[in-house]
Amino acid sequence: MFFNDLGKHQNSIVFTTIDEQISYNDLVFEIEKLSENLLARKLAFIICENNIESVLGYLTFLRIGIVPLLVSKSIDRELLNDLITNYKPNYIWANKDYTLSNDWKITHSNRTFQLQESISPFNHEFHPSLALLLMTSGSTGSPVLVRLSYQNLIQNTISISDSLGISKEDKPITTLPMNYTFGLSIINSHLLNGCEIILTELSILSKDFWDLFKSRKPTTFGGVPYTYQMLKRIGFEKMDLPFLKKLTQAGGKLDHNMSKYFAELCLLKGIKFFVMYGQTEATARMSCLPAEDAVKKAGSIGIPIPNGSFYLVDDNLDVINEADKEGELYYKGPNVSMGYAYNVNDLILGDENNGVLATGDLAKKDNEGYYYIVGRKKRFLKIFGNRISLDEIENITLKNGYSCVCTGVDDKLYVFTENEQDVLELKNLISAKISIHHSAIIVKHISKIPRNDSGKILYSELQVK
Structure with a gap:
């Protein structure tokens, strides 16, 4: 498991920020310090930022068997309080600005973060496979949580790494929040390979981001369609970034024209452009359009990742075998989540999906087996x-x-x-x-x-x- 094997990368740099670098050995030491006096099979909330502290907490909890829920730092405070009431976490790992009631005590601190522990801990019942909780990407109001197993995490991390050909020489910079499944998968797949990861909260629209970019020289980053719209707007085409080798896109359909624009631009710049498709319910990603096909198959989400498969069904749930015929897209693979959680009692539930996900997306495939999203079933x-x-x-x-x-x-x-x-x-x-x-x-x-x-x-x- 990538979170248990961090030490094998020894003195290689793991995280770089604006003002700090730490090695894999440093990270393991900090994980061991944070682990002291923590109890396994408890529930922890992480109020996430793209910093060393957040990833440290995430890796620590996975490593010792605590189940973390990753929460956006911009979450409405009332909604956060509702989640705390509903799920009764034993630990909250967050910026020191997040002060809680007298029902919590501070037991550890690291840089800008502190660990707050409930003085009246709830005794959760977890399914033994449950590793991680994420909010669905469209969650508002009372969020639905996605239950992910250890195998979901490991299998999808390996498949992503294989699809993108990630190696130790890759160096990503964060452009998406780590509580978002795509952003988290970028961190996981590069940790698997012993890469250096540049952690930043800066927006791609800020001058400071590009100053950091040029000084630290990342080789890769990922973005959602909105990211690529902004990149085009700010003149990415004219930027001289010879160290940039890979771009990845997921998190929603990039329209055909924009996909073709970046595919052709990246070809000119010598950058590999990968279009991917995924959902939180599939841990992160389900398909990849190989970079060599990015121009001729512009608009496609590609082919399933290793160990996964797609099929289409019509309104009668009959499998569609013909090319260019629309149907609902189904995915089958070891990265399909265990199911949803609506309250604390659902954390003991087993695998309700059995490796099959009805994506809710309408799609078609061409005669070479490449898939194209055409819309949402409910839209x-x-x-x-x-x-x-x-x-x-x-x-x-x-x-x-x-x-x-x-x-x-x-x-x-x-x-x-x-x-x-x-x-x-x-x-x-x-x-x-x-x-x-x-x-x-x-x-x-x-x-x-x-x-x-x-x-x-x-x-x-x-x-x-």
């Missing part, structure tokens, strides 16, 4: 009796030079844009393209499209009235 409305795909509308507007997001209820389509001057034009365009009377279309100007920490659109926060 449909009925408008005047017509079935309308919200994803298709977003794609239509994008191809016509507009940027918007869509949601709605039956017989009413809501379109949101950050560009006030586009409101009337969007309404007319959509009405013409999908042959729906404009009275069913409401276009709203909003100052900012709501997104989570990893850049995914929070459709549930769009006001539909």
Whole structure:
């Protein structure tokens, strides 16, 4: 297990920050210090930041059998309190700014973090395979937790490493939060290979990020579609970064034009561009488009990762074998999670998925076995009796030079844009393209499209009235 084998990399650098570097030996020493007096098979919350402290806590807990829940540092405090009440953690590992009630005592500190321990510990019942809890990427309100086993973590980490050809010479920089499954998988797969990881909270939109980038010379980083939109906006095309060797994309579908743009750009720059597909429910990733196919298969999510497989089913759940026929995408593999947790009593449950995941995505495959996502199964409305795909509308507007997001209820389509001057034009365009009377279309100007920490659109926060 990668978290148990860290010491074999000895004096190699494991983490670099703006002002510090530590080796794998240093990391193992700090893990052993934090482990003192901790009890196995307890529940811990980590309020995550992209820093040494957060990853130290994560690796420590995995190593000694504590089950961590990774929580965003930007989580609403009321929601965090609800999670604490619901799941009754024994430990909370967080920045010293997170002060709790008198029901907690501070038992350890490291840099900016401290360990707070409940003075009235709850006796959790865990399934013996349960290793880690993550929130689903769309979680708002009362979050649903994904239950991941040790085998889920290990198998997906190995498969990702194999798909990307990761070696000790790779050096990633963090561009996504570690509580997000894609961001965490980047850390896991590079720790497996004894790599140096540059940890930063800086945004790719900040000058300080690129100053750090040029001084530390990472060879790889990953991003969601929003990351790539921003990279194009800030002129990544003109940047001289000869040490950058790999880019990875996951966390949502990158539209065909943007995918082709980066595939061709990376080819010119001598960078390998990998498009991947995954979900929290599959630990992280399920497929990879090999870099050599990035241009000719632009828009594809590629082929399943090692030890995984895809198949498509129709509305009757019959398997689709023909090429270019749409169906719901199913995935089978050892990285499929054990299931969900809705409350503390669910932590003892076993594997409810049995290695099979209905992704909820609609897809098709070409005659060479490469898969393409075409939309979400539930992202449909009925408008005047017509079935309308919200994803298709977003794609239509994008191809016509507009940027918007869509949601709605039956017989009413809501379109949101950050560009006030586009409101009337969007309404007319959509009405013409999908042959729906404009009275069913409401276009709203909003100052900012709501997104989570990893850049995914929070459709549930769009006001539909």
